[in-house]
Amino acid sequence: MPEIHVAERAGVGPDGKPRPSEDHVVVLENAALVLDGATSSRLDLPSGGWYAGHLAERLAASLHESPGADLAAVLAGAIAEVAVKHDLKPGAAPSSTVAMLRWTADRVDGLVLADSPIVAFGQSGPSVLADDRLATLRRKGRLSSEARVRALRNTEDGFWVAEADPTAARHAVRRSWPRHEVDTVLLATDGVAVAVDDYRILDWSQLLEIGRTQGLSAVLDTVRAAEAGDPGCLRWPRAKPHDDQALIMVDFR
Template sequence: MTSVAAARTGRVNEDFTGAVPTAAVLIDGAGIPGTESICRHGVAWYASRLGGNLLSLLSLVPDRSLAALLAEAIERVTDEHRDTCDVTDPVSPSATVAILRRSGDRVEYLVLGDSVLVLDRADAAPLVVTDPREVIISRSYLPALQAVAEGGDEYRRILRDLRANRNRPGGFWVAKDNPRAADEAITGSCPISELTSAVLLSNGASRIVDRFRLLDWPGVMAVLASSGSAEIIHRVRQAEAHHAVAADDATIAHCTELGEARPSPTSASVPP
């Protein structure tokens, strides 16, 4: 079950999610004001092109590692707009990535950036796969961002400084123009027999745990099983309104029956 919600009505959703018979992908596109002057295609285009290329590669090249497939997908999308856009600029479109793939009797996973992947285990606590580097670095910029008007020139300058930490040693790593970023992803695998389900979340959805602390991860998995992914996003939207927090695109891909041929069947849209 998949739920996708743009941050607000009328705004293009910059998340992407999709599935093929043995894999599911979630992409969370990232950009700041000014991105459109650097890349004429935009963040939503980048996210959907990266996701589409990944799904194609996952279907056609099942024997390569997830990191290798992500590197090739990044290179393909970069080549598509290298001649028309400044792909190396710090504010050109980028994205975080979460991938789940069934391979024989195991499930493989990859996380790059601040998307979250949770494996629900039958006899143990959920295994939460995260990449905390961007969150850690962003904290040092938060006081400066809070001290200036959002959207102003100084705000954009600070965001540019933050984005300059991307894809460099000591910084954080995302899908952008450099395929070598895929080598920095968090990867692993576990036996399918240990799992009951899995879920991929963009950071706009994972804030139900890591920002608002409305649930822990076992609680999230319980709500998904009983009420579905739309209920998680509904609770996030309520919390955003209550705390006067700007809404973010929120996407959840809930994968059940992992031993079956297709890990993530249906799609639904949830209004903010």
């Protein structure tokens, strides 16, 4: 059993006011998950955090019941079960990112759907498992409104995310590593990954070093300190001053 550390912190809503985190973390005997429910202004739908919580519960149960099952099949089944149980319809349902890590004596498997990356570290440095479709669309200016996000969600020329359509699981990004080549793995929601991907105040190796030497909360502090220095969201344009943060470190050393 590896040593596992977790840090979480709620952000604020688009109005800048505190509210419960929409990130969810699951740690099992041979797996770890992070999910980031998408914030939405639609009052006629449950929140992304509500959906992420229900999906996390179903994923955890499935991985416990079938610890060796194909990860994409596990995700597809969980999406379908939550949709049926709560009468969710594709295109009119809350959504969530998913990052799943599972390990055996020989192998470490990762699956990422939308922008919650997994980073495995070994002697050759960081190996990043990331789904960059959302980031690519943002760079191209194609996600300028919530309506445009909905129009591109779970489409071939858009991006894929857990929602009410189980076929999204087939579009997840996956990778496996030999267990003996992996020292440590990080799973992060984008409220943490922005330090590397957008703010560029850290690289993944520096982020890991802070986590190992100062604790994962110090990583979250580093991101929040940078954002506090940009209260108007001018240097780093973003929908809210502080996003929810969730970070898991799975240490195989």
